Amino acid sequence: MGRIKSALEIALERTESVKTNKASIGLYQAKQEGIKIANAFLTDPSINLDSELKKRPEELRESFKQGIFDVLYAQISLPAALDDMQRIQAAGKGLQLLIDDKHFSQMYKQFTQVLSQFIEETAQYDQMIRQQYAPKLRQKEEELSRRLGREVKLDPLQDPEFINFYNQNLNALKANYQTFIDQVKDEALKIWNEKKE
Secondary structure (H helix, E strand, C coil), X not given: CCXXXXXXXXXXXXXXXXXXXXXXXXXHHHHHHHHHHHHHHHHCCCCCHHHHHHHCCHHHHHHHHHHHHHHHHCCCCCCCXXXXXXXXXXXXXXXXXXXXXXXXXXXXXXXXXXXXXXXXXXXXXXXXXXXXXXXXXXXXXXXXXXXXXXXXXXXXXXXXXXXXXXXXXXXXXHHHHHHHHHHHHHHXXXXXXXXXX
């Protein structure tokens, strides 16, 4: 009868061929630190990314920078609200430091101007959509008031028909801007990849 192996012995046999690569662990940790610093930078743009970069050993800087880039790059998007502009501008500041390209800096400045225009248009669209839908909403309020025997006020955001109408119109506006955002993202990625080579 053969000897019965303990769970520990079996586990050691299976992991015997797996060797830890300290270099890849270090690179992974550097990237995670970059992600953490980038997220902190988005909430506090006074963090000096350049000095954070210089604190890292030379062999880990590229991974650290990649972590920062990944987080900041993800911020190139349409703002959902005016408050998002600060985050997007901070991301641009950080990307400009990492990419260090005059063309990209000019493009990002234009990008933030376009986003400001998008926010203004969104507010105008919101007002216009609500005005367009107001007669239909009043009609629904009157009908409900008649049925219930008391005055009813409806919030348009609780009406599925309004939500559908609203989203349809807003999505058309967003589509007009999405092409430009895609161009900025493509250019950022292209320049980033060229700098890494």
